[in-house]
Amino acid sequence: MAEESRLLSAQAVVVGAGPAGLTAAIALAVGDVETVLVAKRPERPDNRTSALLAGSVAALDVLGVWETCREHAAPLRVIRLVDDTRRLLRAPEVSFSASEIGFDAFGHNIENRHLIAALEARAAELAHLTRIDVPATALTPDEKAIVLELQDGRTIAAQIAVGADGRKSLCRAAAGIPTDGFTYPQAALTLNFAHARPHRDVSTEFHTETGPFTAVPLPGNRSSLVCVVEPAEAERLAALPVETLSEIIERRAHSILGKVAVEPGRGVFPLAVETAGRFAGDRVVLVGEAAHVVPPIGAQGLNLGLRDAATIGELAVAARRDGADLGSTALLAHYDRLRRPDIASRTAAVDMLNRSLLADFLPAQGLRGVGLYLLDQIGPLRRAVMREGVAPSAFEPRLMRGEAL
Numbered sequence: 001m002a003e004e005s006r007l008l009s010a011q012a013v014v015v016g017a018g019p020a021g022l023t024a025a026i027a028l029a030v031g032d033v034e035t036v037l038v039a040k041r042p043e044r045p046d047n048r049t050s051a052l053l054a055g056s057v058a059a060l061d062v063l064g065v066w067e068t069c070r071e072h073a074a075p076l077r078v079i080r081l082v083d084d085t086r087r088l089l090r091a092p093e094v095s096f097s098a099s100e101i102g103f104d105a106f107g108h109n110i111e112n113r114h115l116i117a118a119l120e121a122r123a124a125e126l127a128h129l130t131r132i133d134v135p136a137t138a139l140t141p142d143e144k145a146i147v148l149e150l151q152d153g154r155t156i157a158a159q160i161a162v163g164a165d166g167r168k169s170l171c172r173a174a175a176g177i178p179t180d181g182f183t184y185p186q187a188a189l190t191l192n193f194a195h196a197r198p199h200r201d202v203s204t205e206f207h208t209e210t211g212p213f214t215a216v217p218l219p220g221n222r223s224s225l226v227c228v229v230e231p232a233e234a235e236r237l238a239a240l241p242v243e244t245l246s247e248i249i250e251r252r253a254h255s256i257l258g259k260v261a262v263e264p265g266r267g268v269f270p271l272a273v274e275t276a277g278r279f280a281g282d283r284v285v286l287v288g289e290a291a292h293v294v295p296p297i298g299a300q301g302l303n304l305g306l307r308d309a310a311t312i313g314e315l316a317v318a319a320r321r322d323g324a325d326l327g328s329t330a331l332l333a334h335y336d337r338l339r340r341p342d343i344a345s346r347t348a349a350v351d352m353l354n355r356s357l358l359a360d361f362l363p364a365q366g367l368r369g370v371g372l373y374l375l376d377q378i379g380p381l382r383r384a385v386m387r388e389g390v391a392p393s394a395f396e397p398r399l400m401r402g403e404a405l
């Protein structure tokens with residue numbers, strides 16, 4: 001390789017081609033920002049699904065991705081919460097319907113493999129986007145640029161690096177950003193299953209003493225499962241023969257979906273919270289799990305990640321139009337300010353929900369029951385909570401509102 005081709009340059013470089021990184025790279029390139037996407041193939045296939053809320057679907061639609069996702073996604077029109085604990089104080093059953101807030105659906109559930117394939121296909125079409133399938137090994141920011149080193153010896157100089165490189169983010173470490181977090185005594189078993197009865201676009205969440213057991217619709221008579229239990233129990237369930245596991249899942253779902261047939265592909269994910277101390281600094285902005293990890297409760301994780309991607313897309317595209325530096329201190333501080341309230345409030349809400357389930361403390365159980373009772377009975381409160389669940393009342397990026405950058 002000629003020496004010149006070992007020194008590349010771009011306006012922006014995105015590190016990590018998971019769903020958050022791909023979306024950020026597409027948003028930048030669609031807005032004519034010269035972008036390089038640096039990718040490392042994941043170690044194992046992702047068998048999870050993502051419940052994408054209405055704003056995320058709108059953003060993917062504007063970016064030209066949703067059209068390819070549509071046939072693989074199932075609408076979530078009703079969310080049903082059922083107290084399946086054997087406790088003294090049990091909460092009433094509550095159902096939320098998207099039509100109550102004028103939505104056709106709260107969002108859509110799609111297998112990550114289909115979402116990633118649609119994002120990759122769209123990324124490949126864009127003239128301003130170059131993908132390099134070589135891991136990044138180091139980043140060095142200075143006053144004028146940030147220089148990224150790749151494993152094959154090439155380097156890329158850019159004005160800004162978007163760190164979408166997941167939980168063990170190299171970008172976050174290079175910018176000297178610490179994280180704060182903790183683990184829960186829980187793990188999520190994930191799998192997909194076919195069932196005899198239709199789900200009728202209803203997602204059902206059974207609240208158990210160890211965490212939620214949630215069946216989320218997929219197209220046809222199929223659903224995805226997130227079953228939160230103690231870590232050893234998750235491993236035990238994941239290792240069971242298919243017939244035994246199918247019977248257990250049918251029993252835990254109280255047969256609402258009829259006979260269950262578990263499909264190949266199971267995952268076990270320890271539950272944790274991890275939040276970056278800052279979401280930007282030293283020409284690096286963090287998106288997706290490089291910035292925040294939340295438990296898979298209430299479908300918040302990737303929806304937050306897509307809002308990060310849409311926000312940096314919006315700020316960087318505006319800076320390019322103004323001929324400004326995409327990695328300026330002012331732009332980075334603006335990004336941090338915009339993302340902080342959304343990430344902090346969602347992380348706190350998911351944590352509170354999870355803890356209220358785990359609590360053996362009678363008053364805490366009572367409070368949860370009263371909370372759900374009020375939600376069931378008071379229309380305006382119900383609708384406010386539903387609206388906030390679908391879209392944040394704080395800053396909502398243009399893409400989430402269905403507007404182009």
Ligand SMILES: Cc1cc2nc3c(=O)[nH]c(=O)nc-3n(C[C@H](O)[C@H](O)[C@H](O)COP(=O)(O)OP(=O)(O)OC[C@H]3O[C@@H](n4cnc5c(N)ncnc54)[C@H](O)[C@@H]3O)c2cc1C
Nearest residue numbers: 016018019020040050051136165166288289296301302303
């Ligand atoms: C059980 C479970 C269920 C979930 N369900 C939902 C849901 O229904 N809805 C929802 O919104 N969220 C959900 N989430 C959260 C969601 O899955 C995550 O937020 C999302 O996958 C994170 O995407 P990401 O792109 O930030 O990170 P990742 O998907 O981790 O991508 C990071 C990428 O960076 C790459 N990388 C790392 N280091 C380098 C390097 N040095 N150079 C180049 N590339 C690198 C990795 O190979 C990887 O491809 C769930 C999570 C769990 C655990």
